[in-house]
Amino acid sequence: MKFLQRILDFIDSFTERRSRSLASTVSRRSALVRVGRVMVAGAFVLPVLPFDRTSQAFAATHGGGGDGKKKDPTATDCDYWRYCAVDGFLCSCCGGSQTTCPPGTTPSKVTWVGTCHNPADGRDYLVSYNDCCGRTSCGRCFCNTNDGDRPGYRMGVHNDVNWCMANDSSVYHCTVSVIVGVAEQ
Template identity: 80%
Template sequence: MKRLFHFLDTLTERRSRALASTSSRRGALVKVGKVVVAGAFALPVLPFDRTSQAFAADNNGKAKKKELTDTDCDYWRYCSVDGFLCSCCGGSTTTCPPGTSPSKVTWVGTCHNPMDGRDYLVSYNDCCGRTSCGRCQCNTNYGDRPGYRMGVHNDVNWCMSNDSSVYHCTVSVIVGVAEQG
């Protein structure tokens, strides 16, 4: 067995040295580059699954819109959320899970409810005090503004004003109807 390994090792070394003496690194990089470029052109034509998107078939085979729940990132009141949904982490859309407390500061977004055609002011409260939930992460950022406008910027740890600055999840509380005009 030892002889076999020695033979394979010697053979591999000879072949590698012979290849290295007859080719250049530049030539090898050109060949690898050609393969990468050819592969990149093939990628856009590969099929991918879109069945989990917003349409599902009913019993008659007709397409209908999927009913969104409070655990879907496309749910209307999550139009400006950035974080884990508390409805997936032991809480609800409006209440923090046990063992956490709502942040003392929040960010506010205006979301359109397609069911009644009205716009609502939604306060996004981070729930603080436990490690990140890690489920149902949404990052929609609709209407997000730069970080220097803190009240309309969602990419901040809003738990910074609480006793514990550890982020767990986010709730979305409707605080009013947006005025039309």
């Protein structure tokens, strides 16, 4: 028992000496700065979580719709109805299609969703805009329609964001538009 008591006494005295030494050399302000740095660094390390944009998608109904929109499903210009809220280079001009990323790229883990009106059938569709990541920007067929877009200080409802930030490579290449459902009336 005496041996165990000596070990515990040694641990107590060592801990007390280290704590007093640390307290005499480190101020509260510097400790707060260190904690703040750890918190900020942790924010960049954590993966970006997806956003629930259903309320903003519903608010954007009939956005970009109209009889002037193109009905061609192979359209590579911004007038095609499903591009009503796109902001970026169309993957259909960059080696991919409207719904698939070009070879050598990966779809972003987070996306933004818009509601677009299809003039062919008169229905509104939820369209997920996925950035394709991993290669430098395509540079062709740039569209910036932004129907239903919200201010940039609300990142989850703003489409002018590099959505590749959650991927292994945050380099943006182009954007696909995938229909994910029919908007409820």
